[in-house]
Amino acid sequence: MSRDAAALALQVQLASFAGPSLPPAWADLLAEGLGGICLFGSNLTGSLADAAALVGEIRAARPDALVAADEEGGDVTRLHAWEASPVLGAGVLGAVDSVSLTRRVGAAVGRELAAVGIDLDLGPVADVNSDPDNPVIGTRSFGSDPALVARHVAAWVAGLQSTGVAACVKHFPGHGDTDQDSHLTLPVVGASIDVLRARELVPFAAAVDAGAAAVMTSHLMVPSVDPALPATLSAPVLALLRDELGYDGAVVSDALDMAGASAARGIPEAAVLALAAGCDLLCTGPDKDAGLVRQIQTAIVAAVDSGRLPLSRLTTAAARATLLHQGVGKGGARCEEWSLEVSEMVAAARRACVVEGPLPDLTGARVVSVETEANIAVGPGRWGLVADLTVGGGDPLPTGSLVVQVRDAHRRAEVTAAIAAHPGPLVVVEWGWPGPRTGWERAPHARICTRGNGQPSIAAVTEILGEAGWSR
Incomplete structure (x- = not known):
């Protein structure tokens, strides 16, 4: 395989292993240039000391590896799953509607993540929960009003990133108007483009203005924009983010093992299509074998060699992913006064x-x-x-x-x-x-x-x- 493409195909992967310690095969992948590791519940014991030790193992294998986790507060916590999150979740924050409080909660989450060495938080949720039967968003959303969600997304991003931890706002272009779970199937958002602009895109525009370091895609169909492919794999959908909202940061795929992305095509092919559509960092979900990283790497290189995936697109993706490794301003001095009792x-x-x-x-x-x-x-x-x-x-x-x-x-x-x-x-x-x-x-x-x-x-x-x- 092409040496340049092979190296880049590792750099654009955000993968995850099983268990609370780094397996030797994964240490080898990191040493070779694997872009990063996403820590899930199976990797974390509930002990912050254990989390810091695991991040230390990852960084020993590759000092500039990106380490990510889902730490939204409220219902979704990886660091505190066995005792419940110590901070308020989005649903509560939206109901109270204090932008100051939301900003300070974001900073509190960021301080804790920074303390254990995690530098990318897969949050906050920017979805407008307009369907009360939504099985996967619900209280993870700040609410059902686009303007309210927008101001709290911006505040949470500002608080989090003040600590040097990068925010990854999700799930573009919006997973709130669905009654299905993209982990299990392929939901459809049937709204017109005008409704999308007035509702779904409003919080993401606010996140762009707030300087969000990354945006995560969603695995759902948006027929008014692209009737053929789910958002993660759709260049027209991602063009809304790049061209209409003017976003130039990193685009992270939602986990490609989810049914909405790969059930019909397999994870390696979904990875190629996601890169071609405009994703920069490929998340592949929890508890995977190291062989999957190689399968994705091989598929990406084959796509470059065949002309399906331009090398320039892969190079751009790797460059954006590398910028995330550098953080959004280490130190966190700006948030010291944001106390939270x-x-x-x-x-x-x-x-x-x-x-x-x-x-x-x-x-x-x-x-x-x-x-x-x-x-x-x-x-x-x-x-x-x-x-x-x-x-x-x-x-x-x-x-x-x-x-x-x-x-x-x-x-x-x-x-x-x-x-x-x-x-x-x-x-x-x-x-x-x-x-x-x-x-x-x-x-x-x-x-x-x-x-x-x-x-x-x-x-x-x-x-x-x-x-x-x-x-x-």
């Missing part, structure tokens, strides 16, 4: 809570978690109060006074049927998107909508329930 976050989380109906006397009430599968982006981990009992999504609720914890109950008929059938007293705590009380409209139960998970929200709900007599 736990009590302030708990108070904000409480303001974001919507309490529907008077709470019954909860003295002696048991906490029941209704266990439903978390979306893949959130993954496993701590959510809500520590439960006295866990039941499945289709199981009847036990009798007696209960606090019932759910996630996106409005999307799950079996969960709402169990809620409707319970005679009470019952308080439903909705940790997901605050959808309608579909299926239990006539039930007398009270409901608390938190707008997302996280330690501040857990503390706020504990306060609210405690005022009605509940105690652990």
